[in-house]
Amino acid sequence: MPVEQMAARPVPAALWSRPGSDGRVVETADAVLCLTADRVLKRRRPLDPGEPAFRGLLTRLAACRAEVARNRPLAPDVYLGVADVVDDGGVVQDHAVVLRRLPAGRQLASLLRRGGHIDEEVRAVARAVAGFHARCETSHGSGVDDPGRSEARWQEAITAASAFRGTVLEAELVDEIGRLARAYLAGRGAMLAGRVTGGWVRDGHGSLRADDIYCLDDGPRILARAEADGRHDDVLGDVALLAVELERLGSSEDADLLLRAYQEFAGTAHPRSLEHLHIAYRALVEAATVAAAAGEQARRLADIAYRHLRRARVRLVLVGGLPGTGKTTLAGRLAAGDGGRVLIRSDEVRARFSAEEVGTDNSYVWPLASEITARTYTELLARARVFLSGGETVIIDASWSDGRHRAAAARLARETGAELIELRCVTSPEVAAARLARRDAARQAASGPAGASELSGASGAVGSGRPTTTAGAMSTLHRAMSAWAEPWPTARVIQTTVPEGEAFQAAERCVA
Template sequence: MSHNVQPALIKNLLSNLRQSPETPSPDSVTLLETHISWIILTGSIAYKLKKPVDLGFLNFSTLAQRKYYCEEELRLNARLAPDVYLGVNTVNGSEDKPMIEGDGPVIEYAILMREFPQSAQLDNRLKQGLLSSENMEAIGTMLADFHLQLPPALLTNEYGDLAQIHQLVDDNITVLKAYLSDDETTLSSIEEWIDKQNKALAPFFIQRKQNGFIRECHGDLHLRNLIWIDDHPVAFDCLEFDESLRWIDVMCEVAFLVMDLLSRQQTALAYAFLNQYLQQTGDYAGLALLPYYISYRALVRAKIDALRDQQSGISPQEFKATETELHAYMDLALQISQYKQPTLIITRGLSASGKSSISKPLAAELGAIRIRSDVERKRLNNLKATDSAATTVETGLYSKQATQDTYHRLLEVTEQTLAAGFDVIVDAVFMHKAQRQSFQRLAEKMGYRFVILEFTASVELLKQRIVSRKKEASDADLNVLVHQLRQWQALDSDEANYCLEVSTEVPVDVNALAILTTNFPQH
């Protein structure tokens, strides 16, 4: 079917749907258009038809190809959005008299979808001020659950190979070099960093594939492809037209959403999502590749903007908006490439002193990775964070050996994460000096900034909190608190210089605490 007759089919479909007795209101039938699709809205149901185009990177030019990719889109999105993607319908008859699931020959295919308001898209919710840290944490949990159940790619295929990863990155550079020929300074700096990273990260890329982290992901996970509906997040519009762009490292998928938020100056939302994802999966080792993949995703979007700017018929307003967006992506890629001295923050405080409740929003505000002893202790024993491991003091998961193993795990993950260039908050009691000392030595050895956040509250308030708090990762009860109080000792003089005390007797201003922590003097 030729491209120039397709709009007649769409026009007649719109007319027929407006006249259909099943349509609630003729005025509710409207058309949305992208560069590869038409979406007909009816008020409750949407029909998505693929345009008969061949753009090189995708080919929908034949009816058989459009049928195949409609079915692929349905298969892929059934994994994350089964209530949105309802089936594939035929369009029958003729271009003059097309009917959905009608009589006569099949002339087109349409994906049948549940319609949702555009205001549900997360890019629109962000503009409306309706996107919260809790929303992003829910997305972190949703994506973690999705990734954990995906089978890994076969080691024999090319997905996740060094050559393939490098080629995808090089394709972006080639397009951007041609477009930004008058101003190559930024791109040259980014390209130089990428070349160094390709060499430095080669063993990590190889190990990730061997360890099964290349999986058939969503492939196009950014705010415009996420909705908040029925009080939970839904990811839709999986990338169906090129399997090499969705059989990727799960951390490359995470990087897309993190990049999208960072490019919009939404650091707290990005890290609320990222920390929840990491807490669920434990994939802190993947952070070694995250800056590289954030840069890659920023350059992909910059390339798309560059190509859009060169299309005929683009309006001056659209050109200006696209240029602004392109340079935001380039600025982010440049920022990622520049070294920043990481900061290591450890908490210290009795159970229920507010370590976890404050360190979570603080990590988001600072753009730091939070590593929790309560969670990692249970991960070491193949338990979920919310599984109960309550026992008598210093037995079971809380024996001296188990606690030693937990702090060793915390140190190991902290070392990896700092080496990847991220600030870290370690959320733990840190009761004994030996536990704190290994982290202090790491910071001093590597030249990282080091801060101890000591959380305090009255014993009476601690007891009230323990009795009344909801069950989460911590198993601490009143017996644990009593045990801690008996052993508690003040910080030594060599530690006191690093200590910032945080009283939780009154509500804590997290933004102010973030500023204090960032500017805390180093001795």
């Protein structure tokens, strides 16, 4: 029904003059509410017609109607209409929004504070918001969230927080938040521009707060949608504010559930790092807003911003080492340990190039001079660039024996604003030889007596085509390849002679 046809019966202005002690009149920052048994009558501040900001009856009527219209999509049976506020003689003095009064204690924040399990409620909210976003107007080409605007918004937030640097907020923390945010934005220009052109910047809610979401038996009612000039944002930014609220209230698990459920119901995947960036931004803005009046809350919010920026970091992880050192196993575990990491294996890329070269000599030759090896590393870094620019952490499993390839990886990290992490797996020649012999034997068993050995690392070393399974031969091979490999002084050494879990924990501490 059009808002113009939803006028309620006139209500007397005297309702708002009752003493507030009985709970009938409640004041907020921007409104004065009168509570009845089943209704809430909301008048916008200021109430006095003599004040310049009163703006006139027609303007206030339009504002009330606009509030009803913008909130009905997420709470159609709550925002009932607009009523005239009249004096004792029936003369219209003002206008009020009429809302259905919702049961106390059913706000999402209240449920969380009582310590109950709210998984179902969080999922219901995520479903409602995802459906709402699907109907929202997009902002194609508006520049609302283009790279320059994102940088400007972050700079505004950092500047606001810096006003409390060294007093309410730790100076080092504010500085590190700024550094991490700028590092993320530096290499993500194409991705942020793509968010606009891809239709992910929309006229959303703009103010999703846990105190304004009522969880009823038949689904959530989401109130207090922001006015038009505060609503256009990336859909992840819209959801991020509610995630900050849940985390501030002590439930990072529910915040994560909200984001996972939102993506599920939206039917699309967004970069995890971008989620963390938006949460960090919302948390920092909130911290600066409350810092003057609520220092402890501001510090908690700044800590949330920092932790999510740490998780948003885009990293290029080189996992290298000679064949038999366990690098492939380690790289796989590192990738599986976090859903936001992409694994690229040199063996798979090299195998494709080798198959394209008919009659390729697979004997163990000086690997760094191999044309296929050069093509392999060029392809590895080209694939990595796409993912890094899109906000994904990339793990490349290769030998990285050639310093030229490592230098190219370092350039890629700088160009994409990624953090470069270099891990070199090492073990004794005897352990490596035993691993290679076992792997060779397993491949022979899988492919039959004619199967060729494929002892590859991205160093370019591959089997001779004739099975070689003795540990002695493998040990000799490992020592020879150790002499070929160029020094790698910038890498963290991961000792893989220890149990696999211990080696993984050492590597994860470098990557996390």
